[in-house]
Amino acid sequence: MFLSLVTVFALLAATIPVAHGGKILVFPHDGSHWVNMKVLVEELHSRGHTVTVIRATDSWYISETSPHYSTVMVDVAGGGNEDFFRLFVSEVIKIKRSKGSAWARLALDMELKEKFFELHKKVSEVVVHMFENKELIKFFQETKYDAVLTDPANGGGVLLAHYLGLPLVFNARWTVHGEAHFAVAPSPLSYVPLPPSELTDQMTFFERVKNMVFYTMRMHLYKQAVGSHYSELTYRYIGPDVDYFSLFQAADLWLMRVDFVFEFPRPTMPNIVYMGGFQCKPSKPLPxxxxxxxxxxxxxxxxxxxxxxxxxxxxxxxxxxxxxxxxxxxxxxxxxxxxxxxxxxxxxxxxxxxxxxxxxxxxxxxxxxxxxxxxxxxxxxxxxxxxxxxxxxxxxxxxxxxxxxxxxxxxxxxxxxxxxxxxxxxxxxxxxxxxxxxxxxxxxxxxxDQPMKPLDRAIFWIEFVMRHGGAAHLRTESYTLPWYSYHSVDVILFLLTVALLILFILVGLVLSCCRLCLKRKIKSD
Amino acid sequence: MFLSLVTVFALLAATIPVAHGGKILVFPHDGSHWVNMKVLVEELHSRGHTVTVIRATDSWYISETSPHYSTVMVDVAGGGNEDFFRLFVSEVIKIKRSKGSAWARLALDMELKEKFFELHKKVSEVVVHMFENKELIKFFQETKYDAVLTDPANGGGVLLAHYLGLPLVFNARWTVHGEAHFAVAPSPLSYVPLPPSELTDQMTFFERVKNMVFYTMRMHLYKQAVGSHYSELTYRYIGPDVDYFSLFQAADLWLMRVDFVFEFPRPTMPNIVYMGGFQCKPSKPLPxxxxxxxxxxxxxxxxxxxxxxxxxxxxxxxxxxxxxxxxxxxxxxxxxxxxxxxxxxxxxxxxxxxxxxxxxxxxxxxxxxxxxxxxxxxxxxxxxxxxxxxxxxxxxxxxxxxxxxxxxxxxxxxxxxxxxxxxxxxxxxxxxxxxxxxxxxxxxxxxxDQPMKPLDRAIFWIEFVMRHGGAAHLRTESYTLPWYSYHSVDVILFLLTVALLILFILVGLVLSCCRLCLKRKIKSD
Missing domain, CATH: 3.40.50.2000 (Glycogen Phosphorylase B;)
Structure with a gap:
């Protein structure tokens, strides 16, 4: 992997209007996720905001120059790339078609997981290179950005926002540990199916068992394997007592690429804004x-x-x-x-x-x-x-x-x-x-049939966060509670103990009374 | 209490435009709640919908005639009235000011509870009188309403909507068993304070204990005392196997009189629409x-x-x-x-x-x-x-x-x-x-700073329900699960049993092996 100094390209194209607009720093997730982020970036630019996008030197989808954004290019190469994924997809089809052994599938899956880990490792390197480059950090600070917009499929933007003390907006469907709702909204596993289980919101008993097992395994896998990269960086750059997943849950706004014509109805939070289908538009005439x-x-x-x-x-x-x-x-x-x-x-x-x-x-x-x-x-x-x-x-x-x-x-x-x-x-x-x-x-x-178009809604709420420096009134801080308090386990145990104590005292009193009566009876006999 | 036949006043005022408009049947909650409902009723009327409001003969707040709605008058008197509540408030102040004994407060509280139960009894009588009046039901059916709009502070509208098979829209803050979110959204008691506990979303351990105790007591009280009226009617008119609280939770839309500048952030559901402050408007010049x-x-x-x-x-x-x-x-x-x-x-x-x-x-x-x-x-x-x-x-x-x-x-x-x-x-x-x-x-x-005014948002979603005959895609049906399934208690017990079984088998195998080895050793000795 080729690593060198971070180079800043302040390619503020002449077409980017800055007057009356805000400034947004974007830490995207490379690959097909960029297709979604680009829609927001272009719309933000068209509304007069200045957008700066962070990209690695060998970025796979993100163009180095654009009339819609300037780039900060970090000279880190390696990680996932299009060729790998193209080859991977072909391999999957081949193995499936040839009814390849489970081992062949597993080996390929392992290769994919390795690639994903490599990708997160690369993101971590981008973060390190940014944070170690005092000149770049000074540039970020002096630019006075209004918010960081990021895709939580990696943890780079989360760290950057907290490091710079800026409001954090997610363009989300997947986080580093699975479907995004699971990180922020209570998601009862009895009716919220975990992707990619292919389950629905109406499950049989054994489907619910499968959902629970899947959930436990995935959380463990991701917290250990993916989260560890970012946890390390959190200790190093944010603070030794800070939990990476708390930084994550502290995002001001979750723009979810979800609509309930597609997703099953499930609990949500006041700082989740749905923008599923935000890229859709009327068709144009055909060639x-x-x-x-x-x-x-x-x-x-x-x-x-x-x-x-x-x-x-x-x-x-x-x-x-x-x-x-x-x-x-x-x-x-x-x-x-x-x-x-x-x-x-x-x-x-x-x-x-x-x-x-x-x-x-x-x-x-x-x-x-x-x-x-x-x-x-x-x-x-x-x-x-x-x-x-x-x-x-x-x-x-x-x-x-x-x-x-x-x-x-x-x-x-x-x-x-x-x-x-x-x-x-x-x-x-x-x-x-x-x-x-x-x-x-x-x-x-x-x-x-929505009161406003998903894209307009998304932009409104990004601008809301920029106007008010966050959206604290929409964001619960319950994630700071330890799990046993969040789920009231401590309260329930306390109440049970009190109830048992009262019961013991009562039983004790009754037994004492009985003994006393018995003694008197014996005496009187 | 004076009871007589139900009288239908089809006071379709000439001012009510029906062309291109929908038809809404409103079952309100009398008293100050009507002030809120009236805002929606007048706005619906101003947008060309025909509104029919159900009122008891001696209604306390709801006018018999209005240019905005027609009334269906049910000849049931009694229940709560303004005089009682005025007197009650005066008594409360007097007792508080005179540092009256806890008993005096309790006696007054009991009187209030009695009055509330009486009020629900009256609502039940209104429901019975409607359902027993075949002519009225025929009138409702022939009018072909698009939705029932009701205040879930009583259960009348819920029963009416299900009886007529119509979509159900709530204008909600309180339900018959407390704050409305508790009936529809997962509300972890660790950070969602139960009104009227006066707690916040950041509680100490003992505040969380108080919140849990309050919740348990209130749920029990209301399910037993208030819900029983409506459960009885559900068995009688909807079906013997139907649970009243399920009908309640099956509402298509919850228009919540809540805004998060006032309420603490908490979990919500896709079919909850917030309209807190929907009655607010710019001030006019003073006299x-x-x-x-x-x-x-x-x-x-x-x-x-x-x-x-x-x-x-x-x-x-x-x-x-x-x-x-x-x-x-x-x-x-x-x-x-x-x-x-x-x-x-x-x-x-x-x-x-x-x-x-x-x-x-x-x-x-x-x-x-x-x-x-x-x-x-x-x-x-x-x-x-x-x-x-x-x-x-x-x-x-x-x-x-x-x-x-x-x-x-x-x-x-x-x-x-x-x-x-x-x-x-x-x-x-x-x-x-x-x-x-x-x-x-x-x-x-x-x-x-909202993308649309709360009142416009509320009307949009009422009309959405009218246009699409409900909002099933936004509504979870998880309320049909028994509590132990909803909370995955059955799944957790099953997985624990499996884990224990595996453990026992392993321990058994190890013990058998040891015994076998021991026997061989003894033989060889």
Missing amino acids: QHLEEFVESSGEHGVIIMSLGTLIGELPHDLSDEIAAAFAKLPQKVIWRHKGDRPATLGNNTLLVEWMPQNDLLGHPKIKLFVSHGGTNGIYEAIYHGVPIVGIPIVFDQADNLSRLRAKGVAKVMDVSELDSKIFHTAVHEVLNEPSYRMNMQRLSRLHR | QHLEEFVESSGEHGVIIMSLGTLIGELPHDLSDEIAAAFAKLPQKVIWRHKGDRPATLGNNTLLVEWMPQNDLLGHPKIKLFVSHGGTNGIYEAIYHGVPIVGIPIVFDQADNLSRLRAKGVAKVMDVSELDSKIFHTAVHEVLNEPSYRMNMQRLSRLHR
Whole structure:
């Protein structure tokens, strides 16, 4: 891993208006998470705020220059990168398709975990390099930022905000130890399923047992393996008595990439603001060649298929099975596909390298979306009311799709079992059973019926925190209680002890009385 | 109690527009609660909805005729009434002032509880009379209401909504068994204080013990004493296997008369919408004589005092003490006062029978509000940023004021100890210690800085429920779980049993091995 001095690029592009705007320091999470953060960054910039983004030299998704933000570049390389994840996804598909041994899966999982740990190690190095660079810290302090905006999928922004004494805003769905609600809102495991368990909010007894076991294991794993990096930095830079997870829970605002048309209803907190679907927008007209292709589908309409940006070439056998199933359908198909043309491809199927997914989903001719179950695609499908056939592969995809299945808007398939017949049956069912489309359109109506757009709501609350220097009145400090006090274990034990004491005294008194009576009786006898 | 047939007054006033509007059936809670409900009713009407309000013949606060709603009048009399409560408040003050015995207080409290039970009994009779009147039920069904709006301080609306199969919207702060959050959101007793305990969200160990004891007692009292009325009706009219409290928890929407500038931060649920301060509005100019009086105060400004509508004449000694304290101040005073003119009244004090409280609070000359701590007055004071000297007397007033004290915006006094000196000291402190006003103005800024006005938000969500026939996607059904499942007690016991079994088997195996080894050793010896 190549490490050198931290270099500050104060690339304050001329296009960034500063007058009357605030200043936001952004510590993002690299990879697909940046796609979400970028939406907020661009919107904040368009509203007149100055945004500074921290990025590692070899950042995978984050551009070095942008008209929307300036960058502070930290010269730390290594950690996760796109090539690794692309290769990983291909490997997963290969192992699943070849019904590879559990050991092969486990070995791959271990490799992935290693990569994640490496990623957190890299973030820690970025933090160390920032904190050790007095000039950079002085620059941060003199700039007088109004808030730190970060993705709690890593702990860098948390440390930075506390180090600089700035209000902390999360753009959250995942934290370093799992789904974000679990870190901040009471989440009874009896009806709040832990991702990626694929459970719903209505569980049988054994599903609840599974949920509890999953929860205990994950918390332990993450606290030990991931949290330890950040705990070490907390001791070093914030204070020896400070608990990293408390810093985390002390965030002013949690902008959650969640909407309850997708998530199951669950407890929340006053400082959680929901912005699920904040990236969704009305569709624009299609390019002419696509519009012509779509219109040529007639009454049958069009199916679109995309398995996300991380997917490389599909194995030939899988492509062939899917293509053969598509070929039998009266619909037209637009398939975002890489690699060789499948041998079984029908005349009705158009292969493309890239598609304007949102514009297609918003087209009235689109009947079905074949998706891997990435969150952004799901929200776009909900926004436009298009039902889904899901082929989950890695990460949270199966769990995301299981939520849609529970709501009756998706059919989900196992990539290891997938063949032409199974795929055709699934597509046919979702196309021809009206409940899928009706349910999805109901979700779409519910999702769109909000007093303000999710993105506007998110920006309002970021600006609220900037205006008021935080949101202390919305934030409980119950996380400072030890667990036995938080759960009232000490109080319950105390009350039980008192009750038992009273009982003993009463029993003692009764026994004494009895003995006294007995003595008198003996005497009188 | 006078009972007769139910009479339906279909007083659909000509002013009520029905075109494009929805239809809402309102089952209110009589008394001061109606003041809040009326705000929603009038706003719903102004937005083109047709509102029908159910009232008992001898209703205490609810007018029979209104341009904003029609009434369905149920001919049931008795229960609580204004005279009783006025007398009750006077008695409480008298007993407190005369340092009356604990027994006298207890006797009065018992009388109040009796009155509350009577009130719930009356509501039950209203429900029975409605349900037994086939013509009325047919009228309700044929009108095709879109939702039932009710105050969960009684259970009538809950039963009505379920009987008619309509979506249920609560205008809530109190339910039949206490503060409304406790019925719907997980409320850890370690940091969620139970009203009227006067505790805060940061409690010592013994305060947490008090909170737990209070909670247990209240839940028991209310479930037994108040809930029983409604449980009986549930068995009779909804179904023998139906639990009344489940009907209650199944409400689609909880419009909470709460804002976190006033309430401590605590867990909430996706179907809770906060509308605290929804009745607040900018002040209008004062009548000329008041404006002149206020302006005459010069740089010292004005104090206003009102102990609410339920207060009758104050005891003479109390009035005299307060008047004497006011007389010593350089400020002018406007005092909403009933009864004889206090002997010690100063020239600076104007007695009035009624005052435009909101318009006064919004006047820049007003420096201080002497209040009993009713919720509406508190929200108006927060809205306009005026600090408070509180003299709580009954109900939730002391608890309300304790929240303001914790936020550093009010000084609270005990009416039994109050004399001229104590009162003067309190008023002087709040007037001259800048933190009170600064803190209150900070709360005012936070309260006003919302993406939409609380009343608009409330109406949006009522209309949302009307448009979509409920809000099932925001509502957990976890209340259908038995308590041991909800709290995962069964799962934890199961996992402990499994762990113990494994332990026993392991210990058994080890022991068997040892024995075997020992036997062999003995043999070989």
